[in-house]
Amino acid sequence: MIGVDSVSRLNHVRNMPTTRDYLLRHLDAIELQGYNKVADNTFVNIVPMTTGRLVEELPWNEQKSGEPFDPYNFIWKNFSSSGYFTLYAEDDPRLGIFNYIKRGFRVPPADHYYRPFALALEGDNSVWTSDHHCVGDRFETDMILNYTKDLMKLYHRVPYFGFNFLSRLTHDSISNTASADTPYSNMFRDIDNQGLLNNTVLIFFSDHGMRFGEIRETYIGKLEERLPMMFLVFPKWFYKKYPQITQNLKINRNRLTTPFDIYETLKDILYFTGDVKGDVDVEQRGISLFEEIPVSRSCDHAGILPHWCTCMSQQELSNNDQFYNMSVNYLITYINQQFVLNNVTDMCWPLKLGRTKSVHVIQNNDKLLKYKQSLNDVINRTVSFNAKRVLSTYIFQVAVSLMPGSGEFEASVRYDETTGNFTMAGDISRINKYGHDSDCVHGSLLHKLCFCK
Ligand SMILES: [Zn+2]
Structure with a gap:
């Protein structure tokens, strides 16, 4: 050892x-x-x-x-x-x-x-x-x-x-x-x-x-x-x-x-x-x-x-939470950007929100984010916490249905509190069948996303 x-x-x-x-x-x-x-x-x-x-x-x-x-x-x-x-x-x-x-x-x-x-x-x-x-x-x-x-x-x-x-x-x-x-x-x-x-x-x-x-x-x-x-x-x-x-x-x-x-x-x-x-x-x-x-x-x-625990927990966001619409909008903007980047805007419809099915937030616990210090190993061990959480990163798991085409998508987007920026956290999943909806384009990403004009 x-x-x-x-x-x-x-x-x-x-x-x-x-x-x-x-x-x-x-x-x-x-x-x-x-x-x-x-x-x-x-x-x-x-x-x-x-x-x-x-x-x-x-x-x-x-x-x-x-x-x-x-x-x-x-x-x-x-x-x-x-x-x-x-x-x-x-x-x-x-x-x-x-x-x-x-x-x-x-x-x-x-x-x-x-x-x-x-x-x-x-x-x-x-x-x-x-x-x-x-x-x-x-x-x-x-x-x-x-x-x-x-x-x-x-x-x-x-x-x-x-x-x-x-x-x-x-x-x-x-x-x-x-x-x-x-x-x-x-x-x-x-x-x-x-x-x-x-x-x-x-x-x-x-x-x-x-x-x-x-x-x-x-x-x-x-x-x-x-x-x-x-x-x-x-x-x-x-x-x-x-x-x-x-x-x-x-x-x-x-x-x-x-x-x-x-x-x-x-x-x-x-x-x-x-x-x-x-x-x-x-x-x-x-x-x-x-x-x-x-x-x-x-x-x-x-x-x-809890204050040592790095596991993240997941909970559903209510639709009046500020991040509910922000994370959904980020995902839709990201998807539409792919059409621009791949020069297929003349073939694929721009997608708009049909319905938000759910948004879950995945984050570290409050005690970890507010942890200040621990004093003494056994007798009078005291763990102290700050009033405020340290600026951290959240993952939002977003499930939406987009129009036209009623494509159902799930994706995780990451929000960094220190920069105020969203980024994608992994791939976008298409969870319903797209059949021949995307025959006008090539490549697995566009096949998942595009609804052909
Ligand atoms: Zn040590």
Whole structure:
């Protein structure tokens, strides 16, 4: 498991193109596009991923910040007691997941524990470059990744489990993620070329998106904060040998998933049987990715509070809503523009509204759009909201019948509040038969739209 702090899926797309290309094209990675965090910061999202519980369910709260984390049942203990060699590595020892305003571990949590070395380095300012990203001529990210690579080589023929989490480079700067592209892509290419992924599952992930700065005041920033990157890479032979699991993994790329699901998947990897149970209860909070996550899963089912929930909800608009006519008019204008653009105005009638059948709005919930901040992890946890929603984007699903010809159309149009502009969101569907009405034109789009003169 190789984690990078504060990298949303979209920031990964923008700033890690080489790594992304290697993961998707060479390693056939499963990228979870609906992977939603379940709590605010690193600690409270990594605990669900590695214990299957919320922090308060461990149980832990701030009163225990002086007590070490040794007693809790982290997944690396399960691996260790099943005979796996273990590694635990974090870069910045001050930001350590279990050390930042917390007590950490009394006994090293893994056979190979990077922290003593990280502390020794941190204590000697003279070895660091001024930006604190390099020790001498070595990039800190590379040092950690090499440590893990060494473990992978050493234990290539026996079971091992490694948990890495790197914060320093990406935690405070959304653009620094670009500097992480080369070290991670090099790492993945190296371990792939050396055959180290032939018997290993690689999980490349983040805990949440950027939690600081101006981007959080934007709609896209709110979505990115909640949607970290998550990739799972299995050996190529695994995909062939277990087609049912592979099919489910592929379906789950576009389902709502969370750190709780990663925990269940880790257990399925550790206690692997190759079977798929198949009867998943949608109410179950964590579901292994080897099972098909139900399409009906909601944030509520998955243990995601409304202010973290990026799922959109749909409701019918009343015909006195200002967007009711605006979205219908946009669609009709767009359709008529197609006749102009394709030089068929002498063949097709201009279309006018016959009847609006329905307009549905699809939008994010108010709590997400008004979210301001969350304070404290357990005791006195307070979530505060702004009075106003952040300017966002809405999708309107429009169903109309147009004249002449009584063509029935359905389409989604997108409205961006920041610009006040509509655009099309996908194709236009023609939902009744058009028979010979459009024989005078060619092409599938015009065939759907045109009513010949
Ligand atoms: Zn974090």
